[in-house]
Amino acid sequence: MRRVVMICIMLMALGASRAEARLNVVCAYPWIADLTARVGGERVKTLSLSRGNWNPHFVVPRPSLIAQARDADLLIMNGAQLEIGWLPPVVRESRNARIQQGQKGLLDLSSSVTLIEIPADVSRAGGDVHPEGNPHYALDPHNIAPIAAVIASRLTLLDPEGRALYETNLSMFRADWNKRLAEWDTRFSALKGVKVVSYHTLFNYLTRRYGIVLVGTIEPLPGIPPSSRHIESLMIRSRSEKVTLFLQDVYNPSKPARMLAEKTGARMIVLPHDVDAVPAAKDIFSLFDTIAGRLGR
Amino acid sequence: MKKIIFVIMIICAYRLVHAQEAVVKSETVPRKNAYNEPISAPFAQGKFVPDISLIADFSIAARDIGDERYAALEVPGLIHAHGHEEHGHEHAALNAKNGFNFNYAELSLYSVVDPYFDLFATFHLSEESFEVEEAYFTTRSFPFGLQLKAGKFLSSFGRINEQHAHYWDFANQPLVYRAFFGDHGLLEKGARLSLLAPVPFYLLIGGEVLSGENEVSFGAEGFEDETGANSVDDAVGPELYTGYIKTSFDLGNFVVLMGASVAHGSTRINHGVDEPIADNPEGHAIHGITSIVGADLTLKYLLDSYRYIALQSEYLYRVFDGDRYDNLGAKAELEKEQSGLYIQLIMRLAQRWRIGFRYDLINKNEIKAGGAAADLPENLVRYTGMLEFDPSEFARIRLQYGHDRSSYLYEGEKKKINNELVLQFNMAIGAHGAHSF
Numbered sequence: 016m017r018r019v020v021m022i023c024i025m026l027m028a029l030g031a032s033r034a035e036a037r038l039n040v041v042c043a044y045p046w047i048a049d050l051t052a053r054v055g056g057e058r059v060k061t062l063s064l065s066r067g068n069w070n071p072h073f074v075v076p077r078p079s080l081i082a083q084a085r086d087a088d089l090l091i092m093n094g095a096q097l098e099i100g101w102l103p104p105v106v107r108e109s110r111n112a113r114i115q116q117g118q119k120g121l122l123d124l125s126s127s128v129t130l131i132e133i134p135a136d137v138s139r140a141g142g143d144v145h146p147e148g149n150p151h152y153a154l155d156p157h158n159i160a161p162i163a164a165v166i167a168s169r170l171t172l173l174d175p176e177g178r179a180l181y182e183t184n185l186s187m188f189r190a191d192w193n194k195r196l197a198e199w200d201t202r203f204s205a206l207k208g209v210k211v212v213s214y215h216t217l218f219n220y221l222t223r224r225y226g227i228v229l230v231g232t233i234e235p236l237p238g239i240p241p242s243s244r245h246i247e248s249l250m251i252r253s254r255s256e257k258v259t260l261f262l263q264d265v266y267n268p269s270k271p272a273r274m275l276a277e278k279t280g281a282r283m284i285v286l287p288h289d290v291d292a293v294p295a296a297k298d299i300f301s302l303f304d305t306i307a308g309r310l311g312r
Numbered sequence: 313m314k315k316i317i318f319v320i321m322i323i324c325a326y327r328l329v330h331a332q333e334a335v336v337k338s339e340t341v342p343r344k345n346a347y348n349e350p351i352s353a354p355f356a357q358g359k360f361v362p363d364i365s366l367i368a369d370f371s372i373a374a375r376d377i378g379d380e381r382y383a384a385l386e387v388p389g390l391i392h393a394h395g396h397e398e399h400g401h402e403h404a405a406l407n408a409k410n411g412f413n414f415n416y417a418e419l420s421l422y423s424v425v426d427p428y429f430d431l432f433a434t435f436h437l438s439e440e441s442f443e444v445e446e447a448y449f450t451t452r453s454f455p456f457g458l459q460l461k462a463g464k465f466l467s468s469f470g471r472i473n474e475q476h477a478h479y480w481d482f483a484n485q486p487l488v489y490r491a492f493f494g495d496h497g498l499l500e501k502g503a504r505l506s507l508l509a510p511v512p513f514y515l516l517i518g519g520e521v522l523s524g525e526n527e528v529s530f531g532a533e534g535f536e537d538e539t540g541a542n543s544v545d546d547a548v549g550p551e552l553y554t555g556y557i558k559t560s561f562d563l564g565n566f567v568v569l570m571g572a573s574v575a576h577g578s579t580r581i582n583h584g585v586d587e588p589i590a591d592n593p594e595g596h597a598i599h600g601i602t603s604i605v606g607a608d609l610t611l612k613y614l615l616d617s618y619r620y621i622a623l624q625s626e627y628l629y630r631v632f633d634g635d636r637y638d639n640l641g642a643k644a645e646l647e648k649e650q651s652g653l654y655i656q657l658i659m660r661l662a663q664r665w666r667i668g669f670r671y672d673l674i675n676k677n678e679i680k681a682g683g684a685a686a687d688l689p690e691n692l693v694r695y696t697g698m699l700e701f702d703p704s705e706f707a708r709i710r711l712q713y714g715h716d717r718s719s720y721l722y723e724g725e726k727k728k729i730n731n732e733l734v735l736q737f738n739m740a741i742g743a744h745g746a747h748s749f
Binding site: 069070073075076077078079081082085086099100101102103104107108109110111112115116117139142143238239240266267 | 453561617706745746
C-alpha cells in the first residue's frame with residue numbers, strides 16, 4: 016500500500032513539474048504544433064492531439080487525449096468545425112477550466128482567416144457539410160504567416176514575460192516564410208489553368224489561390240464514399256475537361272483515383288495535407304515544398 | 313413623358329442612395345450593411361438555442377416463437393418476465409414483436425448553462441410515453457481535475473452502462489447487464505464526484521451516491537406482506553454507492569482501456585408479497601444488501617482513419633445477502649451469488665461497414681433460500697452476430713442474428729432456444745454532440 020502511495024506521489028510530482036516548466040500548448044493538428052513551436056521557442060512545450068496521416072475529420076477521441084488536454088495552458092484548434100466530431104468530448108472531459116470555450120486558453124485559428132465555400136443552404140442532404148465554410152484553409156501558404164502572428168499574440172497574452180522572445184521568433188519566421196512564399200508562388204503559379212480532381216474538397220484553398228481548376232471530387236458529397244455511377248460520370252467529365260492530375264490524400268482509398276488516372280491518361284499524385292502526412296513533409300516548410308514538388312513534377 | 317419620369321426617378325434614386333452613403337461615410341464606426349439590415353435585435357435569444365437532436369430507432373424482427381411466448385421468457389433466478397410492468401410504467405423492450413417495432417425516439421438537449429455548469433437532458437420517447445431518461449448538470453471549472461455531476465443519469469459503473477442505446481454495438485444490451493440492471497441499465501438520481509488524476513496517462517477515479525431505485529438489483533420502496541407479519545420500511549435517503557477506476561493508454565495505434573467498478577446498496581424488491589395468495593401464489597419480496605463488482609477491458613487497434621478492430625469484455629459479479637418474504641407471512645434467509653460476462657469483437661472493415669460478434673455467458677447462478685440451494689441452471693449462453701451498413705455518420709442499418717440458449721419458459725421451467733433476426737434502422741438528426749471513446 017505504502018509503495019502505491021509513493022508511486023502516486025511521484026507521478027503527481029512528475030505531472031506538476033512538467034506543467035510549471037513552461038507554457039503547455041496542446042494543438043489539434045501537427046501543422047499547428049509545428050507553427051506554435053517555431054513562435055514559442057523554448058518557452059513553450061507543444062504536442063499534437065492527432066497524427067498527420069489521419070483524416071482530420073475523424074480522429075478517435077482516445078482517453079489518452081483527455082489526459083493530454085488536462086494539463087494544457089492553451090489549446091489551439093483549426094476550427095471551422097473540422098474538430099466537431101472528436102474534440103468536444105476531449106475538452107469537456109479534460110476537466111481543464113483554462114481551455115473551455117470562452118477562456119483565454121482556447122484559440123480557434125479559423126476566426127483569423129477568410130473562409131471560402133460557406134454554404135448558403137446548410138443541410139445534411141449535401142453530405143457532411145461545414146456550415147462555417149471549408150475548414151482546410153491551412154493549405155493556402157498565404158494564410159500561414161497571419162496565423163503565426165495570431166498564435167504569437169495569444170502566447171503573449173498568456174505569458175507576457177515571453178513577449179520579446181515571441182516577437183523575435185515571429186519576425187524571424189515571417190522573414191523565412193515570405194522568402195519561401197515568393198518561391199512557392201512562382202512554382203504554384205506555373206500550374207494556373209491546370210485541371211484537377213481531388214477526393215475531398217481538401218486542397219481548395221491552394222487551387223483557388225493559384226488558379227488551378229478543380230473539376231470535381233471523387234466523393235460525390237463531403238463524407239460520402241463514391242458510387243460506381245459517380246465514378247463513371249466523373250471519368251466522362253475528366254476526359255471531356257482534360258483533367259491532368261488526380262490529387263489523392265493519404266487517408267482515403269486511392270483506388271478510385273488510380274483507376275481514373277489510368278483510364279483517362281492522367282497522373283495520380285499523393286499530396287500531404289498536414290505535417291507528417293508523408294515522411295517528406297516533416298514541418299510546415301517541407302509540407303509546402305513537398306506539395307509544390309509533387310504537383311510540379 | 314414616361315421616359316422623362318423614368319429618368320427623374322433614376323436621378324432621385326441615385327441621389328437617395330448617395331445621400332445615404334454620405335451618412336454612412338460620415339460615421340466614425342462603419343457598420344456592415346447599415347442601410348439595409350436592422351442594426352439591432354435587442355431581445356433576440358435565437359443564438360441561445362441549445363443543441364437539439366432526435367434519434368429514432370425502428371426495427372423489423374423475426375423469431376421462431378410468438379410475441380407472447382417471447383415476452384414470457386425468463387432467465388431463471390435472473391430475469392423475471394413479470395417484472396417489467398410492476399415498476400409503474402410499461403414500455404416495450406427493444407425489438408419485442410415479430411414484425412415492425414418502433415423501439416424509441418431519443419430527444420436530447422445540451423447547452424452550457426453559464427461559466428460554471430453544463431446541462432444535459434435526454435428524453436426517452438415511446439409510442440405512449442415521454443420519460444426523462446437523463447437530466448443532469450456537470451461542473452465546468454472545478455479545480456484539481458475534479459468534476460461534479462448531479463441529477464438523474466446513467467451510472468458510470470462499468471463500460472457500457474453509461475452509453476445510450478443508439479451507441480451500442482448491437483441491437484440489444486449484453487445479457488449480464490439486462491440480468492443485473494434491467495432494460496434501463498443502472499439509471500439513478502444522485503450525484504457523482506470524479507477526479508481525472510494528475511498523472512501522465514488517463515486515470516479517472518469516481519464515486520457516486522445514488523437513490524438506489526434500480527428495480528432489478530436494488531430498490532428503495534418498502535413493503536408489507538399480505539398477513540402483516542413482516543414489513544420493510546422505505547429507504548431513507550440514498551442507499552446505493554458506487555465507485556470506479558478507469559485507466560487508458562496507447563501503444564502506438566493500439567488503445568487499451570481498463571476499468572474496475574463496484575456498486576453496493578440495499579435491496580428491496582417486491583414481487584407481489586402484498587397480494588393475497590389466491591391472486592398471486594408466487595407472491596414474494598426480498599430485502600437485504602447487494603454488492604456488484606465489475607471489471608472491463610477494451611482493446612482497440614486502429615488500422616487507419618476508418619478501419620479498426622475492437623475487443624471489448626466485461627465481467628460482472630453479484631452477491632445478495634438478506635431475506636425472502638412470502639405472502640403467507642414466512643421469512644427465510646436468502647443468499648445469491650451470480651456472475652456473467654460478455655466478450656465482443658467489432659471490426660470496422662471500411663468507412664461504411666462494420667461486423668461484430670458477441671458471446672454472452674452467465675457462468676454462476678447460485679441461490680440459497682433458508683440454507684437450501686435452489687436448483688438453477690448455470691452456464692447460460694447467448695450468441696449474437698451483426699453486420700452494419702452506415703450510409704453516413706447519421707444513419708445506421710444493422711442486421712443482427714441472435715441465438716439465445718439462456719432463456720426458459722415459465723410454464724414447466726422449460727428451456728427454450730430462441731433464434732431471432734433483427735433489421736434495425738437508427739437515424740439521428742439535429743445537433744448531437746460527438747461521442748466519447
